[in-house]
Amino acid sequence: MLANISGMHLILLLVVILLIFGAARLPALAKGVGQSVRILKTETKDLADSPGSDASRREG
DSSP, X not given: OGGGOOHHHHHHHXXXXXXXXXXXXXXXXXXXXXXXXXXXXXXXXXXXXXXXXXXXXXXX
8 A cells, every 4th residue: 555655645745734734733743743653662662571461471
């Protein structure tokens, strides 16, 4: 699905996002997305490292 996206599609997507959210809100939106991704990575790592997880049972 994502293999068919070209540079023109990405530019068009960026323009649509600019029209929807406005230039003033984009930095706050990007910061929120970045924080969410960071939290997701931390939580998945903590879940994999927990003693009762399936990953630790498979390894040990």
